[in-house]
Amino acid sequence: MAQRTPLFDTHVRSGARMVEFAGWEMPVQYAGVLAEHEAVRTRAGLFDVSHMGEVVFRGPRALEALSRLFTNDLSKVADGQAQYGCLCRESGGIVDDVVVYRRAADDLLVCVNAANRQKDHEWLAGHAAGADVRNESDEWAQLALQGPLAARVLQRLTSADLPAIRTYRFARGEVAGVPCLIARTGYTGEDGFELFCPPDAAARLWDAVVDSGEPEGLQPCGLGARDSLRLEMAYRLYGSDMDDGTTPLEAGLGWVVKLDKGEFVGRDALVRQKEQGLARKLVGFVLTDPGIARHGYPVVQDGRKVGEVTSGTRSPSLGTSIGLAYVPPALAAEGSTFAVEIRGRPAAAKVVKTPFYTRK
Amino acid sequence: MDFPEDLKYTREHEWARQKGSRIVIGITDFAQDQLGDVVFVELPEIGDTVKKGESFGVVESTKAVSELFAPISGKVVEVNDPLADAPETINSDPYEEGWMIAVEPSDPKEVEALMDVRAYRAFVEEQ
Numbered sequence: 001m002a003q004r005t006p007l008f009d010t011h012v013r014s015g016a017r018m019v020e021f022a023g024w025e026m027p028v029q030y031a032g033v034l035a036e037h038e039a040v041r042t043r044a045g046l047f048d049v050s051h052m053g054e055v056v057f058r059g060p061r062a063l064e065a066l067s068r069l070f071t072n073d074l075s076k077v078a079d080g081q082a083q084y085g086c087l088c089r090e091s092g093g094i095v096d097d098v099v100v101y102r103r104a105a106d107d108l109l110v111c112v113n114a115a116n117r118q119k120d121h122e123w124l125a126g127h128a129a130g131a132d133v134r135n136e137s138d139e140w141a142q143l144a145l146q147g148p149l150a151a152r153v154l155q156r157l158t159s160a161d162l163p164a165i166r167t168y169r170f171a172r173g174e175v176a177g178v179p180c181l182i183a184r185t186g187y188t189g190e191d192g193f194e195l196f197c198p199p200d201a202a203a204r205l206w207d208a209v210v211d212s213g214e215p216e217g218l219q220p221c222g223l224g225a226r227d228s229l230r231l232e233m234a235y236r237l238y239g240s241d242m243d244d245g246t247t248p249l250e251a252g253l254g255w256v257v258k259l260d261k262g263e264f265v266g267r268d269a270l271v272r273q274k275e276q277g278l279a280r281k282l283v284g285f286v287l288t289d290p291g292i293a294r295h296g297y298p299v300v301q302d303g304r305k306v307g308e309v310t311s312g313t314r315s316p317s318l319g320t321s322i323g324l325a326y327v328p329p330a331l332a333a334e335g336s337t338f339a340v341e342i343r344g345r346p347a348a349a350k351v352v353k354t355p356f357y358t359r360k
Numbered sequence: 361m362d363f364p365e366d367l368k369y370t371r372e373h374e375w376a377r378q379k380g381s382r383i384v385i386g387i388t389d390f391a392q393d394q395l396g397d398v399v400f401v402e403l404p405e406i407g408d409t410v411k412k413g414e415s416f417g418v419v420e421s422t423k424a425v426s427e428l429f430a431p432i433s434g435k436v437v438e439v440n441d442p443l444a445d446a447p448e449t450i451n452s453d454p455y456e457e458g459w460m461i462a463v464e465p466s467d468p469k470e471v472e473a474l475m476d477v478r479a480y481r482a483f484v485e486e487q
Contacts, residue, residue, distance in 0.1 A: 033422035034397045224422055292400050292420050314399040
């Protein structure tokens, strides 16, 4: 049976269409994917992301323990700052892509993907020598308010100094009377905030944000728009674009792999892979023929399958068909062309620079 | 939900409208609502033949790919080409501007065998 977030009743009452995703019953859309997408790009949208998990590292060895399990360099991060990166296996395969929120050197919150809550907790707890690692996923609900007007909508509800919370920073504060961790993070490419709050206050917080955003045209959003928004930014989706069999280097996440920061799990494998060269790379492409490339469609070259599409959609902002695919390095350069087999027929595609969409 | 009285319907949520000797085909209001925003449609060409119960094209929404199944057999005599550039018409006007193809039926009796509006409405309510 699928799990439900504390906002389940709110979604149903508001007319959302619910689907099962990663073991959760979640809203896929309210008004429609395109309308919600547009609201986030031009005004504001509100997402329930309570299905995401939280694993917390505490104690004097917290920072050191997490650093050894994280590809990015946490020594560059101050208290009140967040950082994106990967957890890797010894093989270099990605356990998950996560955001670490450093509340203090001895108190770090790792926000993990919904489907990986348990896996990540087991992995982290099993490899974090000396740190106290807890799965606090059930103790947090999470709302994501995203869009150019997000700050204006939120400021009406809080005395927190939002302009002081710069990108990838966070602060504690009350929003509509609810104690929150207010983080200037998100996964849509727009300015916005993620609000971590107690589950029993989530519905109250949701309603307050919706009411505050009404004059600005705020739109409650589902997973459909979340997917098209993140894909326009070429943000990877765990389980589609990467998994335990993929390394961050293959997934194009080399920028969050700091090989010179010191030891971390997976480092040796990644160093080796870098020396030997990659067998495949994740690239962004646009279709130059009609059609929509979808997850799992083959990438073909000279009639032979050479890769696979991992994500694809019609970009609502650009009006073109975009996607991510694993291809051999020879086809990975910008401007390279290949075909995507759509229902047995080849459609021409061209590798382009990502993100597909740039914020105006 | 809109259920025009003068149409025939399939269990796959296509509708068929008799227009002279031709049968015009599209998808129902229920179908477009279930699909969500339609962003792409792939239709046959004039002169192609379609066969009752078999796929004659594809409609894609932001969420999924869905096949279109022919309510009847026959030859395609007209295609709603503007849908290629404005597939969202299928959402906004599924029974009129959002029509998909017109077919010259090979067996006019096939149309009679389709569900009438009462049967289709009951079918949808069970879904």
